[in-house]
Amino acid sequence: MSATPVKEAGRPATAQRAAEAPAKGPSRGSASANPPGHDRPYLASEKDLAPLGLHWVDEAERPARARELLDKMRHYRRTFQMYMDVCTHCGACAQQCHSYLGTQDPKNMPVARADLARRIYQRYFTWTGRHLPRLVGAEDLTEETIEAWYKYFYQCNECRRCAVFCPFGIDTAEITIAMREILAYLGLVPRFLTSVGSNVLRTGNNMGIPRPALLDTVQFLEEEMKEETGKDIPIPVDQEGAEVLYNPSSSDFFSNPDTLTGAAKMFYAAGISWTLSSEIIETANFGLFFSEPLLRAHSQRLIRSARRLRVQRIVAGECGHGWRTWRMFSETIHGQLEFPITHCAEEACELLRQRRIRVDPEANPQRVTYHDPCNLARAGDIIEQPREVLRQITLDFREMIPNREKSFCCGGGSGLLMDEMMEVRMQLGKAKADSVRATGAEILCAPCAICKAQLPLVMEHHHVPVQVKGLLDLLGRAIIL
Amino acid sequence: MPTIQFGDVQVEVDEDGFVQDPKQWTEDLARYLAKQEEGLDNLTEDHWKVIHYLRDYYQQFGIAPMIRKLCKDTGFDLKYIYELFPSGPAKGACKLAGLPKPTGCV
Numbered sequence: 001m002s003a004t005p006v007k008e009a010g011r012p013a014t015a016q017r018a019a020e021a022p023a024k025g026p027s028r029g030s031a032s033a034n035p036p037g038h039d040r041p042y043l044a045s046e047k048d049l050a051p052l053g054l055h056w057v058d059e060a061e062r063p064a065r066a067r068e069l070l071d072k073m074r075h076y077r078r079t080f081q082m083y084m085d086v087c088t089h090c091g092a093c094a095q096q097c098h099s100y101l102g103t104q105d106p107k108n109m110p111v112a113r114a115d116l117a118r119r120i121y122q123r124y125f126t127w128t129g130r131h132l133p134r135l136v137g138a139e140d141l142t143e144e145t146i147e148a149w150y151k152y153f154y155q156c157n158e159c160r161r162c163a164v165f166c167p168f169g170i171d172t173a174e175i176t177i178a179m180r181e182i183l184a185y186l187g188l189v190p191r192f193l194t195s196v197g198s199n200v201l202r203t204g205n206n207m208g209i210p211r212p213a214l215l216d217t218v219q220f221l222e223e224e225m226k227e228e229t230g231k232d233i234p235i236p237v238d239q240e241g242a243e244v245l246y247n248p249s250s251s252d253f254f255s256n257p258d259t260l261t262g263a264a265k266m267f268y269a270a271g272i273s274w275t276l277s278s279e280i281i282e283t284a285n286f287g288l289f290f291s292e293p294l295l296r297a298h299s300q301r302l303i304r305s306a307r308r309l310r311v312q313r314i315v316a317g318e319c320g321h322g323w324r325t326w327r328m329f330s331e332t333i334h335g336q337l338e339f340p341i342t343h344c345a346e347e348a349c350e351l352l353r354q355r356r357i358r359v360d361p362e363a364n365p366q367r368v369t370y371h372d373p374c375n376l377a378r379a380g381d382i383i384e385q386p387r388e389v390l391r392q393i394t395l396d397f398r399e400m401i402p403n404r405e406k407s408f409c410c411g412g413g414s415g416l417l418m419d420e421m422m423e424v425r426m427q428l429g430k431a432k433a434d435s436v437r438a439t440g441a442e443i444l445c446a447p448c449a450i451c452k453a454q455l456p457l458v459m460e461h462h463h464v465p466v467q468v469k470g471l472l473d474l475l476g477r478a479i480i481l
Numbered sequence: 482m483p484t485i486q487f488g489d490v491q492v493e494v495d496e497d498g499f500v501q502d503p504k505q506w507t508e509d510l511a512r513y514l515a516k517q518e519e520g521l522d523n524l525t526e527d528h529w530k531v532i533h534y535l536r537d538y539y540q541q542f543g544i545a546p547m548i549r550k551l552c553k554d555t556g557f558d559l560k561y562i563y564e565l566f567p568s569g570p571a572k573g574a575c576k577l578a579g580l581p582k583p584t585g586c587v
Contacts, residue, residue: 212541220553
């Protein structure tokens with residue numbers, strides 16, 4: 001049979017979407033004239049946006065709408081306004097940003113990225129910007145501004161490393177989060193993020209795994225563990241009255257099964273009753289990356305599930321940003337909770353301290369180094385716990401430099417896992433690859449699902465021969481059952 | 482959304498070449514995608530074993546199986562699956578089988 005490909009690979013994302021709805025006529029002329037290649041993610045269509053309650057704003061109306069949204073945002077998030085006001089352009093952030101180091105694009109310096117918003121903020125919302133715009137470098141908001149926002153706020157991983165080095169503590173991640181939210185209300189969201197967001201609203205997890213598939217996978221993994229250990233180690237689902245609701249990453253059911261079986265072995269060895277909830281097998285909360293309403297909806301699902309199952313605590317699995325949302329935002333959203341939310345690294349560390357689990361480090365004889373996921377080390381108080389665990393379950397643990405709150409991002413943070421961004425993603429991962437290479441490690445422990453998806457590609461691309469594993473993967477090997 | 486004109490039928494695919502409506506899948510379409518997307522001139526018995534396994538699983542469960550389960554049930558290790566489908570089980574095999582692209586932290 002003959003076939004004629006009319007697939008339009010390589011066309012600018014903006015042009016692709018324009019072709020879908022020609023009647024509405026948002027031609028995005030500037031984008032079409034200047035093909036972006038793959039330096040920005042494919043845009044979601046109207047159909048992709050709909051489940052998230054978002055709509056496409058016509059190009060002609062976009063700058064005026066963006067100005068209104070920026071005005072609302074500066075009042076809604078006071079830190080955003082403060083960060084707009086206090087920057088002195090000292091440049092301390094520039095060399096600390098893996099995005100700038102990897103891409104060498106000056107607009108990826110945190111100060112320059114923030115200036116894409118700051119110049120507009122000054123133009124409309126400060127006295128000097130309104131009356132003497134050229135004096136302060138203030139600029140009118142145009143369609144080109146919005147194009148630049150979309151490109152550069154999606155080349156920031158929201159890793160917060162710049163905030164560690166800024167003398168004023170300006171957190172560009174907060175600026176990126178705010179600006180992506182504004183872009184979302186203009187209908188400008190990467191299709192990858194809307195596809196994940198729709199899955200989350202439909203099934204409670206990023207991959208869109210329905211309950212029957214979850215049960216099938218769980219049964220498969222129980223059989224695998226039986227073959228491996230000879231023991232009946234359960235992975236309970238929807239078990240009311242369990243002590244722990246374990247909230248993993250849905251990628252554990254596709255590409256990272258050893259993380260989930262590691263958790264199952266830990267709870268089994270410690271004699272802790274636990275359960276998954278088929279309503280929410282996902283710590284990841286992509287709402288943090290573009291949509292506060294989605295962030296809230298996913299958080300509500302978690303708390304609702306925990307109450308329905310009457311658990312005594314929630315334990316978050318290996319996910320960085322999701323942990324940030326659980327730990328930092330849960331009580332802001334829900335008020336004081338009747339149960340704690342802990343992290344699996346805290347759990348493992350505590351069980352080892354209490355000698356409720358025993359381990360054999362001989363099970364992990366290789367040289368192991370630890371990657372601090374950004375949202376654990378810079379936004380979630382998980383720094384020493386995984387190290388305390390690793391020192392007990394491995395024979396040769398080495399720190400990479402820099403580490404802890406100064407660790408470089410993997411380059412996939414904030415949901416930059418889309419294939420079309422592969423070239424940029426590899427540039428964003430370069431600083432991390434250099435850190436890992438210097439350790440000579442054979443295993444790179446990275447307890448975050450985004451890091452686990454990104455790092456194997458980065459390490460291969462930059463010729464660093466290392467295997468990427470989760471913390472619970474290594475614990476699962478070492479635990480004595 | 483880009484389309485492939487395949488015989489008399491227009492098949493909608495996403496920018497990464499994944500068929501949007503799994504019902505439009507045929508063996509001929511799989512052969513065509515194999516050539517276009519994976520550079521494969523022939524699909525062997527082992528390719529078809531993986532493709533049919535993925536389709537059967539998807540029809541039953543509405544999602545792609547865990548990669549380890551795919552390996553175990555077909556008897557092929559991951560390395561061999563990469564030999565069969567150079568882009569791997571998710572981006573290669575699922576695409577040829579007409580499944581939606583696995584998304585999330587993968």
